[in-house]
Amino acid sequence: MEFECISFEKNGPVRVIVLNRPHVLNAMNKQMWNELSHALALVEKDPEAKVLVFTGEGRAFSTGADLKESKTRTPEQYRAYLADLQEISRRIIRFEKPTIAAINGWALGSGYELALACDIRIASEDAQIGSPEAKVSSSVTGGAFRLLQQLVGPGKAKELLFTAENIDGKEAERIGLVNKAVSAERLMDEALKIAEKISANSAFSIKMIKKGLFMAQGEASLEAIMDFEVEACLACVFTKEREESLKKFEQRKKGGVRIKK
Numbered sequence: 022m023e024f025e026c027i028s029f030e031k032n033g034p035v036r037v038i039v040l041n042r043p044h045v046l047n048a049m050n051k052q053m054w055n056e057l058s059h060a061l062a063l064v065e066k067d068p069e070a071k072v073l074v075f076t077g078e079g080r081a082f083s084t085g086a087d088l089k090e091s092k093t094r095t096p097e098q099y100r101a102y103l104a105d106l107q108e109i110s111r112r113i114i115r116f117e118k119p120t121i122a123a124i125n126g127w128a129l130g131s132g133y134e135l136a137l138a139c140d141i142r143i144a145s146e147d148a149q150i151g152s153p154e155a156k157v158s159s160s161v162t163g164g165a166f167r168l169l170q171q172l173v174g175p176g177k178a179k180e181l182l183f184t185a186e187n188i189d190g191k192e193a194e195r196i197g198l199v200n201k202a203v204s205a206e207r208l209m210d211e212a213l214k215i216a217e218k219i220s221a222n223s224a225f226s227i228k229m230i231k232k233g234l235f236m237a238q239g240e241a242s243l244e245a246i247m248d249f250e251v252e253a254c255l256a257c258v259f260t261k262e263r264e265e266s267l268k269k270f271e272q273r274k275k276g277g278v279r280i281k282k
Contacts, residue, residue: 022056022059024041024056024059024060025041025052025056026040026041026042026050026052026053026056027039027040027041027053027056027057027060028041028078029060029063031070032213033217033220034069034070034071034072034217034220035070035071035072035073035074035213035216035217035220036063036064036067036070036072036073036074037073037074037075037076038057038060038073038074038075038076039075039076039077039078040053040075040076040077040078040082040083040132041077041078042078043077043078043079043080043081045084045087046079046080046081046083046084046126046127047077047078047079047081047082047083047084047132048083048084048085048086048087048088049083049085049086049087049131049132049135050086050087050090051090051102051105054105054106054109055105057109058105058109058112061073061109061112061113061116064116064118065116065117065118070118071118071119071216071219071220071224072118072119072120072121072216072217072219072220073116073118073119073120073121074120074121074122074123074212074213074216075120075121075122075123075135075136075139076122076123076124076125076208076209076212077125077126077128077132079126080125080126080127081125081126081127081128081132082122082123082124082125082126082127082128082132082135082136082148083127083128083129083130083131083132083133083135084127084128084129084130084132085129085130085131085132085133085153086130086131088267091258092267096255096259099255099258099259100251100255103162103250103251103254103255104251106131106162106163107162107163107164107247107250107251110134110135110138110162110163110164110247111164111243111247113135113138113139114138114164114168114235114243115235117228117231117232118224118227118228119140119141119216119219119227119231120138120139120140120141121139121140121141121142121143121212121215121216122135122136122139122141122142122143123143123208123209123211123212124136124142124143124144124145124148124150124190124199124208125145125148125205125208126145126147126148126149126205127148127149128144128148128149128150128151129149129150129151129152129153129187130152130153130154130159131162131163133150133151133152133165134152134161134162134163134164134165134168135163136150137163137164137165137168137169137172138163138164138168140231141200141215142193142198142199142200143199143200143201143202143203143208143211143212143215144190144193144194144199144201144202144203144208145190145202145203145204145205145208146189146190146191146202146203146204146205147189147190147205148189148190148193148202149187149188149189150187150188150189150190150193150198150199151181151185151186151187151188152165152169152181152182152185153185153187154182154185154257155182155183155184155185156185156266156270157263157266157267157270158257158258158260158262158263158266159254159257159258159263160250160253160254160256160257161182161250161253161254162247162250162251162254163247163250164243164246164247164250165250166246166249166250167238167241167243167246169181169182169198171238172197172198173196173197173198177196189202190202190203
């Protein structure tokens, strides 16, 4: 498969997936998700691949779902899209090999949720990270209801989701949303440095540790939470309020940052 929306790189035992639609700040369309699925399969089957790093090309990690594609979907098409998104997110959350998100620039909506699905997050200090769903009558996906609370606690998770405000990389480090914030120039070096440290250890040991950590999490099943996310998102995106908020957004924003769903 030839990639158009991502690039796939090998760096010794480290594999790097780069979200590669910089002209739309790496907004995520159906094709990008399909290519991500294929790239994940390549890493899963590669015995030499020890760690997987995600990052974005240009000024953004990803600004979330591509609104041009989102606006044309019927409810049935939207449900199918969300089901595919959730399945790929599950694969990343449960990926046997360690995953690292190197968050450069904007990480919003489903782009932010992709970073949440990773085991470790490194952000540039000036990154802008957030869930804008409440501003455009949408709801989160990708297991974010659980993942965000596990990282920052229920109170802070509610504040971030209810206000729909962005935070920078430094604040994300302070509240535990990311493991470390570094200068933009050092971002990939730092992510690869951590990846190399991990790859020097026993792959089987890390596989078992990662499985045990996952088993130790939460009471409600991940499946139940992610199924609810689909219903919540669909309930939000087909409201009149959603249509009106997107119209206001498009009028207000000329050539700026796109947001998800």
